[in-house]
Amino acid sequence: MTAPLYQLKAEFFKTLGHPVRVRVLELLSEREHAVAEMLPEVGVEAASLSQQLAVLRKGNLVVTRREGSSVYYKLTHSQTGELLRVARQIISGVLEGQAELLADLRATDEG
Numbered sequence: 001m002t003a004p005l006y007q008l009k010a011e012f013f014k015t016l017g018h019p020v021r022v023r024v025l026e027l028l029s030e031r032e033h034a035v036a037e038m039l040p041e042v043g044v045e046a047a048s049l050s051q052q053l054a055v056l057r058k059g060n061l062v063v064t065r066r067e068g069s070s071v072y073y074k075l076t077h078s079q080t081g082e083l084l085r086v087a088r089q090i091i092s093g094v095l096e097g098q099a100e101l102l103a104d105l106r107a108t109d110e111g
Helices: 005-016 019-030 035-042 046-058 079-110
Strands: 062-067 070-075
Touching: 005 019, 005 046, 019 035, 019 046, 019 062, 019 070, 019 079, 035 046, 035 070, 046 062
Parallel strands: none
Antiparallel strands: 062 070
């Protein structure tokens, strides 16, 4: 028996649920990257990056190719980049709403 779609979606979002994985996906939404290129951009140790890349591979969000001693990663689906852009828009809207609320609260405290 296959899992219900909502359960698969939950698993998908769990896979996205780590700052390093999100940053990697942001980088890969721009273009393919070698692991060595991502290290300074992500700011974690190589072992930690490797662990997070393995989670993304297991979730079928990225694919790899080897060229000599370098391993390159790219998004499996370009829509992942679009999802991250939409998430940014949602977060911006939420933060704008919170900023307005904070301004209102400060205005009532002064009044």
